[in-house]
Amino acid sequence: MAAAPERKVLEEISEDFLYCTICQEKFKSPKILPCLHTFCEQCLVTLVEKTGSLNCPECRQQYQLPVGGVPAIKGNFFMSNLIEIFTQRQQSIQGTENKCEGCQQNTATHRCVECRYYLCNTCFTTHRNLPFTRKHQVMTIGEYETAKSTSPIPLQAVEYCNIHTQNEVKFYCETCQVPVCTDCTTVKHRIPEHVHRDLKDAADEYLTELKAMVDKLKVKEQEAEKNKTLAKQMQTDLTEQCSREERKVRMKAEEIIKKIKREEQRLIDELKNNYKMKIKNAAADIDEMELKHGNIKSAASYIETLMQHGNAAQLLSTKDDVGTRIKQLIEIDTVAKDDNDDFIFRPNDEFCEHGILGTLESDVCMSKCTVENIPKQLWKGDSADLLITPEIPLENKLSQNNQ
Incomplete structure (x- = not known):
């Protein structure tokens, strides 16, 4: 399950997996x-000191800082074990002599x-004679x-209790949902108030549940990636359409003499203003989709790695x-x-009579719009600014309410 051979770990996990995205160095x-993103302890300390709060630099989620500050946040022992394996490989490649730890x-x-631990002859003798390491x-x-090269050496052969540090973790307290040792089952996790299970059995059962959840998460990742692509295409289409309509305006302007330049520029400015917010909204949608997709993909990648290479205690912690x-x-x-409200340039063939190159038309039906600021009286030749509000279709209202 989680106890993979070191050789297989080195083949399947990229060394980039071991680098902190804040300091760009290997985790320390x-x-x-809780969002499953990992960072160096000191990087988080610096971040909290700078911002005054604990916000994940990857997914931007905010968390309540635990009592004891950053040092009290859960340590990622699974990641620490991976770093140790890669470090050993590097020392082996460089021919570095191992020092007694x-x-x-x-x-x-x-x-x-x-x-x-690596031990010298003297420390080995002491290690062998101590009761709890004998x-x-x-x-x-x-x-x-x-x-290492011929048999499966697990990432960590034995997981020890955080409280009774000399005891091996062998049980899982379903009541508290934490791995425990034998002493824990007679002190803080006593029967019948607490229900115990064999650690491996509990981990195997949870692994089956986790696989099903990860399968759903992968489907969600594919959905997010697909919609991110659609959002990018939408932005491209809007930009291209804006360019096409701009070219129409310019082609019409080139047919007329210099006196139409001011009218030409007015139409171009109006066209760009109409599309500016749409393109900005499309870019915001892409940013949101990239963030969602990144969070889903990151979580799925970490969980899969934990499932394949973490031991039972690491899996359940x-x-x-x-x-x-x-x-x-x-x-x-x-x-x-989806914003299908497009503005289209309609040229005016009688420019010389009216002094107007054309108009920018929207897909919005004027019969379904509300017109405000209508003056009570106008003299011939006067102009007025009207506020026109399009009516939202019923299906769009229902969609917005559901959201």
């Missing part, structure tokens, strides 16, 4: 937000698979390197956040807005 003390002085001769699986460096985030994203409205 990675923290995961116990004394920080001697050259490492052994590797504890469960603690994921049963750990320890290999020589040579044995470990051979095992973000169960609530993952479920909530997927539901949020599936409910996102990804339908692009």
Whole structure:
């Protein structure tokens, strides 16, 4: 399930997955937000100090800062494990000698698979004699390197309890929805008030549910991508149509003498003003669609990676956040807005008589418009500014109400 061979992890996950989008460097003390976006702890600290609030730089969602500040946000141990694997590979390629992570002085001769520490001979002896590490699986460096290339070394062989740090996590408390150790089941998660399950059984069941939710999320991603493309095409069509109508105006103007230049410019300005807001709205729709699509795709990518390469405890530690985030994203409205109210240039063949090159006409039916600011009396030759408001079709009203 989540315990994939290190070699397979290196093949399937891009190293770019391990970089913080704020500092553009590999994660340091990675923290995961409820939206499943991960950032360096210090990057989030700087962000909160600068803005005074916790807003995700990726999806712009705002969160309440937990008691204890940024350090109290959930750590992404899954990401930390991936970084360790890539770091080991880089050291292996460069031929860097592993230092003992116990004394920080001697050259490492052994590797504890469960603690994921490199140890020298002295620290290995101490490690083997300590009661709570006596049963750990320890290999020589040579044995470990051979095992990595021939057998499935899990990302983390054993997950330990956050409270009883010497105890392996073996159960899942369904009442509290957290992984727990044996001591936890007799202290804070006692029966019958709390219901316990085997950790792997609970993870397997949740994985089946998560796969179904991710399938729905992928459908939503495809829908968002399709509508983003339609929104871009809509913007292109509006821009092209504006250009076509502008060319018509210019062609008509070229047939007449210089006295029509002022009228020509008036029509062009009016045409551009009519389309300016439409194109701006189309651009805003594209930005919104790109954001929605990015959020959906990012969440789906992270969850799939977690499903394939995270262990049971890592998988269940973000169960609530993952479920909530997927539901949020599936409910996102990804339908692009459609604005078919186009302005078309209609040339006037009798310019010399009226001094007007033509008019800009809209698809809106004048019989269904409300006219305001009508003067009570006008003398011949006078002009007046009228406020014309088109009536919204019934189907559009219903659509707006539903939204």
